[in-house]
Amino acid sequence: MLHYLRGDGIMRHCFYSFHYEADNWRAAKIRSIGAIHGAREAYDNGWEAVKNGSEQAIKNWIAAEMNGCSCAIVLIGSQTAGRKWINYEIEQAWNKGMGLVGVYIHGITDRINQTSRVGSNPFNGFDVNNVPLSNIVRTYDPAGYDSATRYANISQNLGRWVEEAIAIRNRY
Template identity: 30%
Template sequence: MARRTFFSFHHDEDNWRAWNVRNSWVVRSQDQIDRGFFDSSVFEATKNESATALKNFLRNGLENTSVTCVLTGELTWQRRWVRYEIVRSVLKGNGLLTVDIYGVENRRGMVGSKGADPLAQVGLYKVPGGIFFAEWKGGKWVKYDDYTLAVPAGDLWFNAPTSDTVVQISSHYVRYDFTKQNGRQNIGDWIETAAGLAGR
């Protein structure tokens, strides 16, 4: 079965690092396909149209994927659209994983600093009205604004929350370090592990 992977990352800050990670994956088997590497000008143009247009753009990018790999630098956890890609990935049942890329050199030959896990900035909680997404914002958990519908418990591959205490998405997924854990050699296996956890 074809393994289609969507790569989520901070386009402004980590584009160079993300492309280096992608290029290290060109030795993958032919049935592995990457998504999410948009031309920057297309991404920026869509972002400038409207939030609705960008949401549609990102949802289309996630179509026919089974895994979402969040390539994480120092500031990725703060990015609104990375959070949206995470939420949409949970909704469609994708496997998810975080791969830290701060140790990969940027175009100036500099490495970055480790940032927070983006999957830990998004969570789920249950109230009488259903299960909803939350995000860590302004030092506290708040209801997620970019997707406000209730989430059917049966649509989640992991155990649904049972209280109003937010359960971080990161508690169900694995975080790796591309540099320290030889991602050039191992990222394909990490992606397969994420797919397996989600039953994809």
């Protein structure tokens, strides 16, 4: 889930949160954006190695992956919201003072060239001082008429969205 992303000339270490089984193909496309812009390519996230481990092993892995990150990018697919480990990652990112941003990826094709239906906002159900986290964290549904144009929209804007998420988090 770790990836270096160029944001306004600054290298940012970001954590990617996504539903692995349903969206790993789409997520791999998004995670490769930094490589396209000359940053270090995203490596396999290692989830396969820990997903069947103990809860503590998974928590330790998430903590290690988040270490040194300034922002968590939640890639929102049709089944992302409400998942145990996605919720845990959102909570941990917020508690660590990381920026949080959501990007809808239902319009990005998977390995069999299919898109999916839009998912619910995964930040619903979290509160910060009686304010819904979904009112604080911004989510983006990339514009475009097909997967390629949506990918281009994400590629052009992800750095700005990350910087914005970090600035928003710094206000809370």
